[in-house]
Structure formats: C-alpha cells, structure tokens
Amino acid sequence: DAMVIQNPRYQVTQFGKPVTLSCSQTLNHNVMYWYQQKSSQAPKLLFHYYDKDFNNEADTPDNFQSRRPNTSFCFLDIRSPGLGDAAMYLCATSLDQTFFYFFGPGTRLTVL
Amino acid sequence: GEDVEQSLFLSVREGDSSVINCTYTDSSSTYLYWYKQEPGAGLQLLTYIFSNMDMKQDQRLTVLLNKKDKHLSLRIADTQTGDSAIYFCAERDQTGANNLFFGTGTRLTVIP
Numbered sequence: 001d002a003m004v005i006q007n008p009r010y011q012v013t014q015f016g017k018p019v020t021l022s023c024s025q026t027l028n029h030n031v032m033y034w035y036q037q038k039s040s041q042a043p044k045l046l047f048h049y050y051d052k053d054f055n056n057e058a059d060t061p062d063n064f065q066s067r068r069p070n071t072s073f074c075f076l077d078i079r080s081p082g083l084g085d086a087a088m089y090l091c092a093t094s095l096d097q098t099f100f101y102f103f104g105p106g107t108r109l110t111v112l
Numbered sequence: 113g114e115d116v117e118q119s120l121f122l123s124v125r126e127g128d129s130s131v132i133n134c135t136y137t138d139s140s141s142t143y144l145y146w147y148k149q150e151p152g153a154g155l156q157l158l159t160y161i162f163s164n165m166d167m168k169q170d171q172r173l174t175v176l177l178n179k180k181d182k183h184l185s186l187r188i189a190d191t192q193t194g195d196s197a198i199y200f201c202a203e204r205d206q207t208g209a210n211n212l213f214f215g216t217g218t219r220l221t222v223i224p
Contacts, residue, residue, distance in 0.1 A: 043155070106153070
C-alpha cells in the first residue's frame, strides 16, 4: 500500500546529541513537510520541500535542518536537541495542486 | 498569518451526537479539513469540504461550513467510545506550497 513511513516511531536522545528522524513515501508526491507537535498543541510547520526546493518557516530555529536526497526520502536533523525540542514530529506529503495531504504516524522524540 | 481556533474540550455520552466547532481567519481558504488524532498516533484525515459547499455528509460525519462567519463544524452522530480522540480543524494556505494550518484541537471524551 502506498503510504508515508516514519522511522523510528520513538527516539530518545540526550541533551545536545544530534539526532536524525527519517520519513519515506511511496506516493511519489513532490511536496514533503515536517511538522512539530508539542504536547497538547497543534502541529506547527517547520519546513517543507517543494520538489528539491527547501522552504524554511520564518520562526523555525536554526537547530533544525532537513535533507531530501530524492523524491522518496526526507530527513529531519536536530543538531543540538534541547529539552524544549521534545515533541511528536510528523511528516506529510502532498501532490502539487491537489488538496490531499498524507501524514505519517509520527516520531515521538524524548530528550533526556 | 492564518489563525484557526477551537474549543479545547468536549464530553458527550455514548450514543449522543457530538458537535466540534472551529473558526478560521483566512477568507480565501478553499479547502478545510478535519483530522483525528488518537493518543500517541499521527493524524488521520476524517473529512474535508470545499469552500463552495455548505454541507458535506459522510456516514456518521456531517460538516457544516458558514463562509460568512468563517465557521466550520463537525457533527458526529451516534458517538462511540472509539471516537474519543483529539480533533483538529485545518485550513489550506493559499500561498507557497499550500501548507496546512491547524487549530488547537478539541479533545473529545465519550462517556460510556
């Protein structure tokens, strides 16, 4: 089945230790998004890739980076995680000019 | 930027109808969505409505849209305990890569 996959589902890291979260999709969608959802809050867009073009939201901290080596994969890198970065990270995809968005199951990040 | 608001909590008895409300600010929004999030899980698209529609029905779900008041509601008929979750309203950004802006989420609790 076509889908959006996120690995790992649960990630524990130490304060300041770099961590990478992974998202892959079999939908061949050209747009991929990373959202951060803190406890009891709405998902908040961090950035998105429109094809190969990276688009950062204005208030996304520099600590957060992303890579998209090909259409199928997108990575979220947190260079120096702080306690405030503990959250659920959601990956989503969409196909240009359509209105359907497909979300992955999320990766829950814990920072010790 | 867009602002999407929802009440935080709703409790209903099993078998009753639930109505979850949402207000949004972007009058140019063409698509509006309802997502369901169960504990520890990602976002599941429940239903959506185009801005040129007033109502959409899908089995137990009814979406009402009042464009004049920028008000969206989701009615769940015959609410079941499995409907207990957080429900997010979202509107589609009309600029850039058509990002989704989410409301704060409404936690629905169904009392047996």
